[in-house]
Amino acid sequence: MADAFLEARGISKAYEGVQALRDVSLSIGRGEIHCLVGENGSGKSTLIKIIGGVVEPDQGVVVIGGRPHSHLAAIDAIRQGIQIIYQDLSLYPNLSVAENISFNQFVERRTGFVSWKEMRAIAERGLAEIGESIDLEESVQNLSVAKRQIVAITRSLTQNARLIIMDEPTSAITREDVDHLFSVIARLKAKGISTLFISHKLNEIFEIAEVVTILRDGRKVGDFPTAELDDAKLTYLMTGQRIQYTPYKAPARTAVPLLEVRGLSRRGQFREVSFSLWPGEVLGLTGLIGSGRTELALALFGLNPPDSGQILLAGQAVRIRSPEDAGRLGIGYLPEDRLTQGLFIGQSIGDNIVVTVLKKLLGALGLLDPARRRKIEKRWLEELAIKAPSARVRAWSLSGGNQQRVVLAKWLATDPKVFILDGPTIGIDIASKQNIHEIIRALAERGIAIIIISDEIPEILHNCNRVLVMREGRLEKEIQEVSAVGETELLAVVGGRHGNGEDRS
């Protein structure tokens, strides 16, 4: 491209015998909004790091503003205007907004002294450039994720960024904030600043990106203007497969629901939520982040006791004050973040699996019986097809898909009657995703009542028989028969704007 700001030509990179990238080329024009898409393991993170000078490629060259750089160092990339905003935003929670925004500038300057006046001036200028305003003295730890993103973007701007790279920027913010972010990106474009972002949220990609580059297994599948793509085509290009789904139909309802929630409320999180759940159902719970879905799930799991309302299990009112209670009552919960909430990452797979069922392991003298333990570990390694040489392997050495299966095993071992899965396939490759969906369906067919909390409309459509949509803490809509509803309709219900009748699709 003639006016490309950045070009990556023929990039190859291998790690410890694994070919992460194979002859990948990418071109980003000035002021272009470019999206990098691919499954986990496709090489997108590696490509970003190479562009940013954090990692050196084995082959290939990065061309910035027409000048090739064969050994790009991070500090050079920054000076050339390339800024990477990682998912954790790299902010300092204990420092103020002004400090965070101007921090890197002072570090770069090496003059030794900081001027608080100048710090404020830099921050003010930066925020003004994108038309934002945040309290400069506020500690970043007190800000919402969306505001923190603005701080991170502003920081990049103050370092004369020409290309801002964002890694999954919309995964933890509400719909309104996503809109806000997109308007900021548009303003960046107007200034001639290019944006490259990694995302897996198909509907958002279509909304803001101009060009999509698809990676698969370390190779580039192609660059496509967004207008030429749709969900199905994009998924096919990303995975090389056409996924066929049969909608799920729940069995006939029993007289008494397995779980009944009446008027559950917790101030600031959710209000007057009522619904019922029957055995064998797969209930989808969706809504944007901030709608209170996870908070509601945690209330059912005992980590977030409600202020008022009732929870009934098989017709009996129960109090769930801790995950211990929940476990005893037969409720299991697969957490949103498997790395920090679901797995003891440094411990063995076996330990991770049996931690929830220690009581079952008790043998003679009330001591844990290794034979029983090995039996349980073996059973779940096999049943869930967890790929590992043995149960003694540490959890960190597994792939995302296998790790998630370990967390599943942990809760399935408790023989739950109600199983809540919060974002079960986030950050997992397509093959594992499918596999986990099959496991979920098998569980439902065995009579377990399942709630899936998910952002991904296709996942909801293909797995659930019923859907509850939450918005701003209230149960806004219930879709009784998912198989009767199409994707566009569901999208419209879920993604509707606040107070604005505009249709999103």
Add this chain to the structure above:
Amino acid sequence: MNTKLSTNLTLLAILLVLTAVISLLLPGQFLTGRNFASMGRQFPEYGLLSLANMLAMITGGIDLSVTSVMSLSGVVSAQLLSRWESLPMSPALVILLGILLAFAVSAVCGLINGALIAYVRVPAIIATLGTQGLFLGIAIGITRGSGVGGFPDPFLFIGNGELAGVPMQFLIYLAVALLVGLLLTRTRQGFSMRMYGSSPLVSRFSGVNNEAVLMRTYLTTGLLAGAASIIVISGVNSIRPGYGSEYLLISVLIAILGGTDPAGGFGTALGLTLGIFILQVLQSGLNFLNFSPFFKKFMWGLLLVALMVFHHFRRRYSQRRAARLSAGEREPVAGQG
């Protein structure tokens, strides 16, 4: 290879090498029954406290108050024991009550620690820093700074006697170490301790009662300190508040030497015992070679740092190896490389 096993094997190797080297340097002096007996006598003095800190560290905490708890329970017990002649009961009963009293006091101390850490959520290092002064202060207040002594003879057997030529203290240490090992490997509490130490958040999400685990942990460390106090006061037939304060840092050092990860989640009683053996052999050898006790301090510090450097390289090696093994399967995972 299982990292627990490899750590312990490394320690065993170090122990054997050290023993071989030192007995070569001191032919006929080192490998004697008498020497072993004298080494064995010192075991429980810091062995029990080290076990205590190992347990605390496995949960990601630390117990800086163990020596103070030892002082306090020793002092209180001594109040009873020293008056045995004037009490209207048999010496045996006094001894029994004295022992129970020591355990009772140390248990209460442990529960106070546990409550501060589990319910008030004070970080362990700070909570036990405070209680260390508190407990010692009570001990000083009770005795007005002076020592207490004069216990019934049968009581002194605990700290001075021998069974089949093996010092009683050593046997007691072995028994306790075995129990602690059992606790860690075969009980729910031990398992939960390791998991909590790995990640309190994941532990909570897994239905573990974190507060109960912590309370029991510090109750145990308290009891271990109480046991140490009994052995100490019976060993020297007296107690002075503040006795053994230098053992505090040694106990932390031994715990780490023995393979305990201060960040939490890992540690074995076997490794700890091997660590004590190594230290004892080193110390005894240095004594024979006429090195001063100060040199031993120097060596311990050096050994600790050297061990950590070794761990550093081993971690790098094992991470690279794991990456190569599961090549093609993995994607970058947080916390690596």
Add this chain to the structure above:
Amino acid sequence: MKAALLKRSEFYLLLVIVVFAAAITLVNPAFLTIENLFDLIRSSSGMAILAVGFFLVLLSGGIDISFPAVAIVAQYITVNSIIALGIDNLALAFAIAIAIGLAFGAVNAFFISVFRIPTLIVTLGTMNIFHGAMLEFVGTKAINAGQLPNCFKVFGLVEVLILPRGDGTFYGLSVFFLIILAVVLITWVILRFTVLGRVIYAMGGNPEAVKRSGFNLVRLQFFIYCYVGLLASVMGIMHVSLIRYSNATYIINSELLHVIAAVILGGASILGGTGTLTGTLLGVVMISILEKNLVMLGLSSFWQQFFVGLIIVLGVSITHLQKRLRERI
């Protein structure tokens, strides 16, 4: 402004100190006299210097327990060197001590930055290495006032502000006060106005991000631990000048826990990233009053340790309960 003041834990600590001082004065009016205050400053100056150093390390997310060992080793070696060299010069003494302090700090920094060993463990090890080596290779003979070179004795007596008592005698404010002032000022400037200082705070907040920002972390760690080493060695000289006695086993047992307690009471977080110099100094004041002046409350000296421990336990409990209430999770 008022609301912000009330939210700061230093404010409450100041309140507690005031209440305490008032209580003590009621029982013993001799407490709230200038002479006693000057005395307090003199005797707590050592702790103050050490606390500033410890606070800096804590801010960066680390912990250094070897500083008492550095202090006594620097002191003992310096005193012995001065005696051996026969040059009774205070400047030389400081030079030797500071060199030792910087060297030890560098050793700590080396192991922390190159091998990524947790700071607690490194300093636990080096503490034993420094102290053990000194005891072994330099010796343990205590140096009493008679043998102590004059430069130290004179230094300990220098006063910067002299006031008369009623009876014709005088008392004064020790020069140590100037040293504390200088150290606090310099540290304040560093923390507030230099990139290095802000990066120290940043380290406590997000060490990963600091790594990514391209700042030279090795240089940072060397600065931090050498600074503590320097402060500790200065304290060592002040200490021997104050008590006119150099015993190779002093400082280590007494100061470590007091300094940590003072800094934590002052509001610094054990995890790093938060805390103020003001809080640290208030913490030192609090601990000093507790340590040395409880006897003025009429408390039997044997119960002082208990009382101090109780106050610390209550103090940190309140601090952490406050934190919990603010988080509400």
